[in-house]
Amino acid sequence: MNGAESLVNTLLKGGVDVCFSNPGTSEMHFVAALDRIPGMRCILGLQENVVTGAADGYWRMADKPACTLLHCGPGLANGLAGLHDARRARSGIVNIVGDQAVYHRPFDAPLTADTEGWARGVSAWVRTSTRSEDVGADAAGAIQAARTAPGQVATLILPSDSSWNEGGVVAAALPVPAVPQADPHQVKGVARILRESRGKGVMLLLGGMALREGAQIQANRIAAATGCRLLAEGSNARTARGQGRLPLDRVPYVVDQALAALADVRHLVLVNAKEPIGFFGYPGKPSRLQPADAALHVLARLE
Structure with missing residues (x-):
């Protein structure tokens, strides 16, 4: 099982079964896993703010998170307005952003960016999975963060080699913290x-x-x-x-x-x-x- 397959399976175990996506080359292994593994409804958005806005609206009406799939730092940047609205609305989203392979980042390819830095302004939780073995556990953490009251944007950055490498492990859903009660x-x-x-x-x-x-x-x-x-x-x-x-x-x-x-x-x-x-x-x-x-x-x- 590769990292992408462990990601899809972990999302499904955590109750995330809708993916709004605008993928690129870095995300093709995740797209292939979405196609191979039944249970995930994948919806293509023709621009990134369509993707992030749809995920925001999904939480508002369904009271459960969807995931997004965006292409590298520039794709995330294109979707930031929708994620800003989601943060203000206190919407839970598992925001998945593809990225350069870990070994390729030092070469400063054209789409290399400060993806984590851009994500932090709209996210309550940000993590980069640098090993395929960690993708499932990191995805479970993202789902838990997104579901934490009142709802949060949790951004999981997925380098392409973490997606294609073997060694993925499906993680069980983590418990969601109880909603605080009025004093x-x-x-x-x-x-x-x-x-x-x-x-x-x-x-x-x-x-x-x-x-x-x-x-x-x-x-x-x-x-x-x-x-x-x-x-x-x-x-x-x-x-x-x-x-x-x-x-x-x-x-x-x-x-x-x-x-x-x-x-x-x-x-x-x-x-x-x-x-x-x-x-x-x-x-x-x-x-x-x-x-x-x-x-x-x-x-x-x-x-």
Whole structure:
């Protein structure tokens, strides 16, 4: 078994069965392994941002990672915008990037690049598999990292000789860390604020998993019981919408409109959300969108 075959088998063992790809010469052994081994659905993208954007969207809707296949450092660079969006959306992706053979890198061939350096700006986990014997274990680590809450881009760089050399070993799936739970003390503290203020001046800012249907129902119950306001982050990976769902507004994009929307907030409670800030900085306008004297409370962190 070569390294590429161990990679495909390890991906399948880890529940990764969709590959969005834009491969080149360095990735042909991996492509051949995809063809030989049943179970992986491979989808060709004609440009790298199609590949990375599709993998981002797949996580948002399926709640499981797909893998990508990109051609060397320049191919990764072409797909960085999609990976940036995925990082902001907290999407899990196993991002596989082919590279020069290990022995060939010192000769500085035309597509030789700082692939690891480019990957680090959009990835929570980066590793280069320099031996076919390590490819399976490294792939299992990438899957684990991608699945770690709330979802992360994990980039596995695969030199072509690690792919074609024999000695590959299929690795078992690694356990995924449990999703952290909200701090009970924070829950009690926010409940106290809601009771004492009777909801006046209190806003729950929802993001991430708090925008799924079940969480929206609970947030609406809290708002109905206390009189607090609900608002969603300005940019969100996925929001439950449609008939019978909560009519939930977002933090406005325009700074003046956002400042007006949050003007009466005295207690801002973050529920799987970040503190609201302006999309850009503007002369004479604040970066933070809530009032300067508003208290900030973290009910549930991003993860």
